[in-house]
Amino acid sequence: MTIERIPTHIEGLDDNMQGGIPEGHIAIVAGSSGAMKSSLTFSMLYNAVLYGETSGIYVTLEQGKDSLRSHMANMGMNVEDPRVRNRIAIIDLADLRVQLDEQGMGNRVDWMGQLIGQLTSYRNSIGFEILVFDSLGAFFTLTKMENPRDEIFRLFEAVRRLGLTSFFICEMTGEDHKQFGEYGVEDYLSDTVMHLVMDRDADDVKRKLGIVKMRHTHHLLGYQPFWWKEDEQRFSIVSRL
Ligand SMILES: Nc1ncnc2c1ncn2[C@@H]1O[C@H](COP(=O)(O)OP(=O)(O)OP(=O)(O)O)[C@@H](O)[C@H]1O
Ligand SMILES: [Mg+2]
Numbered sequence: 001m002t003i004e005r006i007p008t009h010i011e012g013l014d015d016n017m018q019g020g021i022p023e024g025h026i027a028i029v030a031g032s033s034g035a036m037k038s039s040l041t042f043s044m045l046y047n048a049v050l051y052g053e054t055s056g057i058y059v060t061l062e063q064g065k066d067s068l069r070s071h072m073a074n075m076g077m078n079v080e081d082p083r084v085r086n087r088i089a090i091i092d093l094a095d096l097r098v099q100l101d102e103q104g105m106g107n108r109v110d111w112m113g114q115l116i117g118q119l120t121s122y123r124n125s126i127g128f129e130i131l132v133f134d135s136l137g138a139f140f141t142l143t144k145m146e147n148p149r150d151e152i153f154r155l156f157e158a159v160r161r162l163g164l165t166s167f168f169i170c171e172m173t174g175e176d177h178k179q180f181g182e183y184g185v186e187d188y189l190s191d192t193v194m195h196l197v198m199d200r201d202a203d204d205v206k207r208k209l210g211i212v213k214m215r216h217t218h219h220l221l222g223y224q225p226f227w228w229k230e231d232e233q234r235f236s237i238v239s240r241l
Contacts, residue, residue: 003216005166006054006130009047010040010209011229011236016220017211020049021165025215026156028136028168028187030069030180031196036207037169038068039075039228040196040235041132043164044167046077047234048130052158056086056130057122058114061138065092066118068134076230089128097142104119111142116158123162131159135169137182149185156189179213191215197223209237 005020014020021027031037060068060127067077068090078084093115100106122128133139136152145151159166168190172182180187180195187193193212198205208223224237 005202006048006052009051009234010044010226011234012072012224012238013209013220017214018217018219021214022216023165024160025191026159026166026189027192027194028170028180028190029194029196030170030172030186032172032198033080035196035198036228038062038134038195039071039235040194040209041134041167041169042068042072043075043077043228043235045097045130045132045235046072046084047226048158049083049087050081054130055126055128056089056121056132056139057128058088058090058132058134059093060090061093061142062095064094065090067185067240075228075233077233089122089126091140093139096177106142107210111139112145112154116155119158119164120158123164129163129165130163131166133166133168135171137171140182152181152183152185153189187212195223196226199223209235 004023004024005018007014007020029037029041042058045058048054073079073194097106100109119131140148170186173179173182180193191212195210195212197208199208206225207227209225209226211219226235226237227234
């Protein structure tokens with residue numbers, strides 16, 4: 001049985017993980033603030049849309065839609081390209097939250113139910129295949145949930161049932177920042193874990209990327225320095241020497 005895969009388009013990475021991330025995987029992209037979680041994940045969706053016949057939804061809660069678009073444009077990605085405009089829908093939940101708070105409704109909304117309902121209806125109407133969720137932590141600050149672990153399970157199951165390939169962005173938490181996500185279940189419940197770190201050596205800081213796990217895949221282990229190639233609009237782990 002061959003597994004269909006979605007290339008990351010990160011130079012040097014796909015060849016070292018059997019071609020890409022298996023379709024249908026739930027991936028988490030974890031890392032500290034500024035580790036380039038949003039940029040890396042957006043660039044994967046961007047290139048999947050430009051070079052593959054796919055489409056996706058980018059749900060943003062951390063930063064507004066305009067801020068996200070201008071960041072990606074500043075990196076050299078052509079967010080005005082009709083293929084990008086037509087096949088990447090950016091949904092700004094932060095904006096919706098502000099509106100609901102202004103109406104005093106913020107606490108009365110079943111965010112998880114609403115979200116799953118929205119994703120299901122988008123899936124049925126526009127048939128997108130890739131979901132980016134930026135970020136899980138920001139979503140859980142929208143409202144107090146009785147049992148966040150159960151809610152994460154519910155969300156992941158819904159996404160699995162919809163047959164989406166998904167990327168959930170999360171922070172590192174816990175003592176020493178060694179835990180993926182906030183609730184200690186995110187990495188167990190997911191199929192793929194990508195970890196972005198900012199490695200500090202005295203005054204020098206290097207960004208590095210590691211595939212912590214990827215089910216169904218023989219992949220590169222260890223942390224590789226990565227950087228953005230603006231002229232090629234993709235990240236690279238290939239040594240510059
Ligand atoms: N044109 C560019 N080329 C390369 N790197 C850039 C460029 N513009 C910004 N950056 C880097 O991108 C970083 C922000 O990346 P990004 O927003 O993807 O990180 P993040 O991990 O999502 O951060 P946050 O925790 O705030 O969500 C900046 O701190 C800056 O170092
Ligand atoms: Mg971000």
